[in-house]
Amino acid sequence: MSDGSTAQTLSLFAELGLPENLTAPLVALGYEAPTPIQAATIPPLLAKRDLIGQAQTGTGKTAAFALPLLAAIDPKGPAAQALVLAPTRELALQVCEAITQYAAGLPNVRVLPVYGGTGYGDQLRGLSRGAQVVVGTPGRVIDHLERGSLDLSNLKFLVLDEADEMLRMGFIDDVETVLKAAPPKRQIALFSATMPPQIRRLAQTWLNSPEQITLAGKTSTAPTIRARAWIAGGGMDKFDGLCRLLEGEPYEAMLIFVRTRLGAADLVASLNDRGFDSAALHGDMQQKDRERVVEALREGKVKIVVATDVAARGLDVERLSHVVNFDLPGDVEGYVHRIGRTGRAGRSGEAILFATYRERPLLNLLEKGTRSLIEKLVLPGAELINTARTAKLEGQLIETLGERPKNHAVFRELLESFTTTRGLDPLDVAAALACRLQGGSPFHLRADPPPSPVEAAPKPRARTRDQDENQIEFGGGGKQLWRIEVGFRHGVEARNIVGALANEVGISSRNLGRIEIRDLYSLVELPANLPPTVIETLGNTWIAKRQLRAMPWPPAK
Structure with a gap:
């Protein structure tokens, strides 16, 4: 970023009332200008107003509440001056990481995530050291309140992030329990994509004359994302189509969405049986296992992750080149939210939809709802797949020959003796070994039937x-x-x-x-x-x- 651009960015955020120690880190993070939700919410929050923000995920709302939150706390003051409640562990971790980055100019500020599904040790130590900002899920926050390890008597700023999602997941009573434990003189910011009656009642009960900010729902896709759909048929089901895509189309990392945790586990098992190394991400997993999967995807140790919508909330992996809707989403906003995980930071992204014949009307609804074209996906043909399989096998052989692994000399001597004593052609023996590795499935696909254009x-x-x-x-x-x-x-x-x-x-x-x-x-x-x-x-x-x-x-x- 040029000096002129840096100065402009600092000026734009400073005009909202943010101090310099909060605007400077934004330049390093690549921010250029406030998003609409940031421009609308930061000034009233800095003015210590309660606020209701109705905005979708991906609009920049984390910075919209995190920057005023950091401006409100005393870096040298007591613990738990600010609390953020989030519906899932993944979102809590993402928000915690973001606040930590925004606080780069506040060296004495400590930010701590607290969430279930993992031990209490690190969280108890972090709370005892005096974290000024706590980000957590409702259940684990209540656990710490009951243990006495979390004291909210000094709380200045409370954020309810994705309140409608907390309602949907059955956490609304826990949220009210936390609100009751907070002091009466505290500022509350409530963010929700939708405003169902229970969330409105919660706001009326606990917020004091709140400023209300509403941004239109996000129903358009990024221009960097190409959407394509394939309808099962011609003797192939959706799984067959997915396997063809995986074999014939280059991808850096792929996130595949299914509806249920059982569907995620089944699809991962089927993919692994076909030789595609993949991992599942769903709500029944232990937190350490979920974190390990996300980290493996981020580092390139695994290229395919099959996830449910809830488990994937907060997932942000820059190297995702493909998002696959193996099970179609239920609505337009869900679709936009799913595929918005690719095509970020100026990179191109691919959104793939697999549908049955009966699901065709839903494809039309998604296309109309996003006002963007969903192209017809032409799956790689048998000839291309067979060429790719041959090239992959040749590459593996060349790599192994080049490495000369420890057992190479042993097997060479064994096979030389075996072919000589039995009068066998070495090529026949090599082919027999390849057949053993391949199992019962054919190595080459049958030729596609001639097209009928x-x-x-x-x-x-x-x-x-x-x-x-x-x-x-x-x-x-x-x-x-x-x-x-x-x-x-x-x-x-x-x-x-x-x-x-x-x-x-x-x-x-x-x-x-x-x-x-x-x-x-x-x-x-x-x-x-x-x-x-x-x-x-x-x-x-x-x-x-x-x-x-x-x-x-x-x-x-």
């Missing part, structure tokens, strides 16, 4: 008089082949082309010949000697958000 134009439906009057009649003259710039990858079908040509261009389906839909373009037989006005209209017509830009095919030399 030529689709007969559907029979015309009964037409109204007005529609018939708009059609252009062509007499004789034969057919000419035209190329249009829309194909399989854009999700187009023959009926889309027929409908557009009839309604937009005025060419009746009975005047069309064959239609060949290829990967990125299609070929259509149209009447020869089209009038110039029709050709111009044809070129300017759009199908599946693609301009046809029609041209005769093959092009004249």
